[in-house]
Amino acid sequence: MKTLDHWPVSPWRRSAVAVLAGALPVLAFPGPALWWWAWFALVPWILLARSAPSGKRAAYDGWCGGFGFVLAMHHWLLPNLHVFTFVIAALLGALWVPWGWLVRRMLGGAPSAGRAAAALVVLPSGWLLAELVRSWQGLGGPWGMLGASQWQVAPALRLASVGGVWLLSFLVVAVNVAVAVLVAVRRARVPALAGLLATAAATSAAWVWSPRPDTDERVAIGVVQPGIVAGAGSADRRFDREERLTRRLADRDLDLIVWGESSVGFDLDDRPDLARRLAALSRETGADLLVNVDARRSGRPGIYKSSVLVGPEGPTGDRYDKMRLVPFGEYVPFRSLLGWATSVGKAAGEDRRRGSEQVVMEAGDGLRIGPMVCFESAFPDMSRRLAADGAEVLLAQSSTSTFQHTWAPEQHASLAALRAAETGRPMVHATLTGVSAVYDANGARIGSWLGTGASEARVYEIPLAHGTTPYVRYGDWAVHAALLTLAAWAAAEGVRTGRLRRSGPARPEPPARTAHGSPARPGR
Missing domain, CATH: 1.10.1760 (Arp2/3 complex 21 kDa subunit ARPC3)
Structure with a gap:
């Protein structure tokens, strides 16, 4: 056989x-x-x-x-x-x-x-x-x-x-x-x-x-997931829906409200009317808002994806610009060589601009948060750095709406569980269209996922954790x-x-020769 x-x-x-x-x-x-x-x-x-x-x-x-x-x-x-x-x-x-x-x-x-x-x-x-x-x-x-x-x-x-x-x-x-x-x-x-x-x-x-992480106080964080908004004027209509959903969180005694990636499609310096509406939402709900601006920035060339903290008086000045961009989705590597990818698929027609450093922000009554944007939640070193810098809650603002009916949203949401367990810090994964998820400092899921069919605002009670995991330390x-x-x-x-090679078999000795110089034959 x-x-x-x-x-x-x-x-x-x-x-x-x-x-x-x-x-x-x-x-x-x-x-x-x-x-x-x-x-x-x-x-x-x-x-x-x-x-x-x-x-x-x-x-x-x-x-x-x-x-x-x-x-x-x-x-x-x-x-x-x-x-x-x-x-x-x-x-x-x-x-x-x-x-x-x-x-x-x-x-x-x-x-x-x-x-x-x-x-x-x-x-x-x-x-x-x-x-x-x-x-x-x-x-x-x-x-x-x-x-x-x-x-x-x-x-x-x-x-x-x-x-x-x-x-x-x-x-x-x-x-x-x-x-x-x-x-x-x-x-x-x-x-x-x-x-x-x-x-x-x-x-x-x-x-x-x-x-094991030591837990004590709890914080209440609201996640706003607007769902699919398509067609002309989608940026304005998405903002309107997010605003309506956020108002439902009034009187919930929240510490923070998180919107997903690209939740605001305009630079807030160019659209002060949107900044005023966000500030009004902060006053109405009693919580700061972490939104994500995907737009050309006033006074600077190129498009940035930025986590922006907004309080009762407007943007607080805390901003994090996405550092690690999605290849082909947000930029084309070696565009001069691989730019042809834009002609055969939906690769980025223009490269996004990168941020230069990670940021730990202070929201509300002193809650220290570490924002990441979408793809960055896949990188263990980024969440580890935020935890080492004092972040009490890790946040990922994401959007996988392009891949809505695939395995991508679930795969992406699952990564937050690992980042939470590695760092001993709870993590919130907030998206535009699902899957949104929240995990405690052990990586265990808090509540249920907001799936790809949900358009909802939900509050999560999250226990804060202290201490340093071996992974963060070493x-x-x-x-x-x-x-x-x-x-x-x-x-x-x-x-x-x-x-x-040194102990290999020795080379065979050459055969003995006759008096005439020819090799001797066996038996002769």
Whole structure:
């Protein structure tokens, strides 16, 4: 009976299988949200790369699997970017080329128990390297990191407070590697089981020993979600609807009211009438408003997306300009080279302008808030910086109305749970058209989501938390440990290769020659 290692498969069919294998983890994310699936979803991909006939083919399996992973995770971009979605998936998929090669190097053939045990650490480290590179904002940012699939699992959220989403990704990959070894490498089943037990022990230890946020007072924050407003004059009509919804929050003893991304389509210096209406809402509700202005700024070139705090007397002067922009959605990277993307999809016709620094604002009676705008809630370092700077509540103003009937709104809303757990600070994710969500300092959901069909104003009672999580204190130590692991492995492999070359078989001596100079024949 032929095993997977020897089954004849055409290169094209193998590539198609690799693409499908790479796409499997998407089922662990919202919308399906089968979180448990993440702990097994990489096994087919690992077994395929392990069985590659050469390192080059394994690297190609890594590329094809990476293409499938990125395309599946971002499939909702297809109506907007069209064929360019495939180009992006192919470029980012190349980040898994080293990982595919590494899988075969560690698990190919009949690996020893020691090598299989090392794979439980080396392969997750290689995966984190790919996630680290693609987390750069210019390559699309850390959307769809494997650990983010565990956003609703309480023990995983506790681990996130220790090592961030990076630690979760590492552990998820380690479990997948252990399962693959149990399936395919009989001689290494003992270290694979030991790895699974070690993962369970680490999770249990984090559950018991990691510090929990100390909570005391509560604040009341209102979230205003106007819903879909389309057609001519939509900016004015959206403002009118947000105004009506906000008035419903009067007499609720609120500490803050949050509107979504692009909730105000005009610069407030150019439209003092809107600034006066916002100030009147603040007086009527007794709370400051955090709105988001998406407009050309008076006296400065270009369009900014800005979180603006408005009090009873008008804008307070607290403003945060979005720093990390969505590639192709808000700017086109290397526009001189990739500007053609605007002709095949709905890429940004004009680049938005960037802010220069993060801001912690003080609202109402001293509530310190840390605003982010949309895409920025995917970046662990931004929420970590705000928490370290003293923010008591994290806020993300977002709009995914372009992708209203896809998995994008749910995926985006789930990220706030991780940011809350990592920082030990509650987080509010307020959108124009859903999904809006609020999480406490442990990453647990407060109340219910405001879905994509809602046009509503809702109040959330949020317990404030104090203290510092290990992740805020020590940062991305899991990434640094992974890089050190890869460096140590590469050094050990180099030493091992050098020893093998020095101790290789000696060259055979030339055959003895006859008196006439011709080689002697055996038996003569």
